[in-house]
Amino acid sequence: MPTDTMTTVMPIEIAQRSERTRLPTKLEPVFEISALSVSYGSTPAIREVTFDIGRNMVTAIIGPSGCGKSTFIRVLNRMNDLVPSARVSGKVLYHGEDLYRPRVDPVQVRRRIGMVFQKPNPFPKSIFDNVAWGLRVLGMKDDLKGRVERALEQAALWDDVKDRLKKSALGLSGGQQQRLCIARALAVEPDVLLMDEPASALDPIATSRIEDLMHELKQNYTIVVVTHNMQQAARVADMTAFFGIEVLPDKSRTGVLVEYDETQKIFTQPSDERTEGYVTGRFG
Amino acid sequence: MRVTLQEELDSLQADMLEEGDLVLRSLRGALNALRESDAELADEVIEFDDEVDRRYLAIEQGVEVLLARQTPVAVDLRLVLAMLHINLHLERMADYCVTIAKLTKLVADHDSEPGMIQAFEEMGSRGEEMIKVALDAFVDRDVERASSLVDLDELIDRANRRVVRHVLDLGPDPALSEWGLRMIVVSRCLERIGDHAVDIGEQVAYLVTGEFREFTDASHERQSSQ
Numbered sequence: 109m110p111t112d113t114m115t116t117v118m119p120i121e122i123a124q125r126s127e128r129t130r131l132p133t134k135l136e137p138v139f140e141i142s143a144l145s146v147s148y149g150s151t152p153a154i155r156e157v158t159f160d161i162g163r164n165m166v167t168a169i170i171g172p173s174g175c176g177k178s179t180f181i182r183v184l185n186r187m188n189d190l191v192p193s194a195r196v197s198g199k200v201l202y203h204g205e206d207l208y209r210p211r212v213d214p215v216q217v218r219r220r221i222g223m224v225f226q227k228p229n230p231f232p233k234s235i236f237d238n239v240a241w242g243l244r245v246l247g248m249k250d251d252l253k254g255r256v257e258r259a260l261e262q263a264a265l266w267d268d269v270k271d272r273l274k275k276s277a278l279g280l281s282g283g284q285q286q287r288l289c290i291a292r293a294l295a296v297e298p299d300v301l302l303m304d305e306p307a308s309a310l311d312p313i314a315t316s317r318i319e320d321l322m323h324e325l326k327q328n329y330t331i332v333v334v335t336h337n338m339q340q341a342a343r344v345a346d347m348t349a350f351f352g353i354e355v356l357p358d359k360s361r362t363g364v365l366v367e368y369d370e371t372q373k374i375f376t377q378p379s380d381e382r383t384e385g386y387v388t389g390r391f392g
Numbered sequence: 393m394r395v396t397l398q399e400e401l402d403s404l405q406a407d408m409l410e411e412g413d414l415v416l417r418s419l420r421g422a423l424n425a426l427r428e429s430d431a432e433l434a435d436e437v438i439e440f441d442d443e444v445d446r447r448y449l450a451i452e453q454g455v456e457v458l459l460a461r462q463t464p465v466a467v468d469l470r471l472v473l474a475m476l477h478i479n480l481h482l483e484r485m486a487d488y489c490v491t492i493a494k495l496t497k498l499v500a501d502h503d504s505e506p507g508m509i510q511a512f513e514e515m516g517s518r519g520e521e522m523i524k525v526a527l528d529a530f531v532d533r534d535v536e537r538a539s540s541l542v543d544l545d546e547l548i549d550r551a552n553r554r555v556v557r558h559v560l561d562l563g564p565d566p567a568l569s570e571w572g573l574r575m576i577v578v579s580r581c582l583e584r585i586g587d588h589a590v591d592i593g594e595q596v597a598y599l600v601t602g603e604f605r606e607f608t609d610a611s612h613e614r615q616s617s618q
Contacts, residue, residue, distance in 0.1 A: 338465075339463060375466060375469075376465070376470070377466065377470075377602035378466055387466050388394070388397075388468050389394040390394065
């Protein structure tokens with residue numbers, strides 16, 4: 109029923125806007141996202157997303173497949189620019205500056221806002237060169253060794269690899285490769301680390317190391333993590349955003365932000381029954 | 393839909409309601425034994441407590457396994473935590489029934505006093521009603537019914553105070569005083585059963601609202617009652 113669908117769609121927007129006022133006062137926004145919509149060609153991916161992401165926090169994005177989680181974080185460092193059919197509307201402020209203004213350089217954006225992907229993707233080069241790669245591209249060549257070492261230390265990989273920096277990165281285990289990718293992202297001194305399912309290809313021990321790492325890194329970085337693993341969100345995130353899928357009258361499906369709150373609240377007493385349904389495993 | 397989790401939650405709830413029935417039988421037995429000065433029935437009540445304890449332990453272990461294997465969250469987590477508390481409250485109630493049965497045996501050769509017996513019968517019936525209301529409120533997730541337990545409890549408290557006054561009026565005879573003291577303990581047990589029923593009501597409210605709040609605050613008389 110089209111009218112019913114619309115009435116279920118409308119209250120979300122109202123709820124979203126009121127959410128902002130309920131957030132912890134300590135939340136100092138790095139991103140202020142307003143009425144953000146993304147579509148690929150004529151297919152909507154996310155619609156009217158509004159919320160703030162706080163500094164030095166881990167923010168988890170959870171939701172069923174197809175809810176636009178990955179699309180959402182790709183907006184935050186303009187990765188969607190690389191998809192020709194992607195259309196972005198609404199506003200994304202990064203430290204108060206509009207990320208999508210014409211004169212903003214996407215390469216500079218990606219330097220400040222790094223990304224770690226689901227599958228570790230080291231280059232077929234040495235461990236050292238993998239971490240030094242971004243530094244060389246960006247001309248950050250002073251104290252190259254020191255920068256590489258610090259990045260590997262921050263990624264909790266230094267002790268594992270300090271004696272084989274010249275060896276191929278492909279010889280590392282999956283968990284080590286993922287920490288190498290984190291080191292590569294950290295080397296260029298970003299401000300934000302975006303992580304898209306960073307542990308879903310890893311075993312439980314490697315996963316727990318990545319989670320510990322997120323906990324340490326948030327002292328110095330702002331982390332946004334997309335995860336399918338709800339227990340992971342419950343363990344690592346300070347704030348959690350639940351994205352759901354709305355079916356519009358024309359039967360098209362689009363991702364919407366259903367609820368955004370402190371993680372503890374989402375996993376003990378969510379406000380929206382769709383969030384409750386998802387986190388308790390009854391839907392999605 | 394997490395079928396296993398839901399089945400385990402349903403089965404724990406069913407076990408808990410059965411535990412509630414056992415407590416009601418125990419309380420009825422203790423009250424009858426007291427009224428009839430029936431030491432044999434009192435022994436049965438004492439022995440019957442093993443049944444309640446078995447049920448209590450099974451629920452406790454079921455909750456432990458469920459937490460370990462299913463990691464419930466949100467309303468499921470609240471349900472499990474509420475059941476953990478309610479289970480304990482029910483088990484305590486049954487323990488009070490045992491205490492009443494033991495005291496019944498101790499005073500079995502003493503002439504019963506109609507006034508006192510009537511007060512206990514009244515308190516006991518209230519207690520039974522409160523247990524039923526508390527468990528019904530749990531089943532229906534009914535916060536309003538749960539909070540009505542406070543008023544029912546007030547009636548038990550009043551009867552308890554009447555018993556104390558009655559005992560004080562018995563005078564200085566040491567034999568009577570000893571009997572009277574035992575009756576005060578019986579009265580206290582019934583009064584505590586009412587308190588545990590109110591506590592179950594508070595767990596129901598927590599389960600529904602997600603916020604724990606005492607219906608009444610013993611240190612701030614009735615200020616926080618609903």
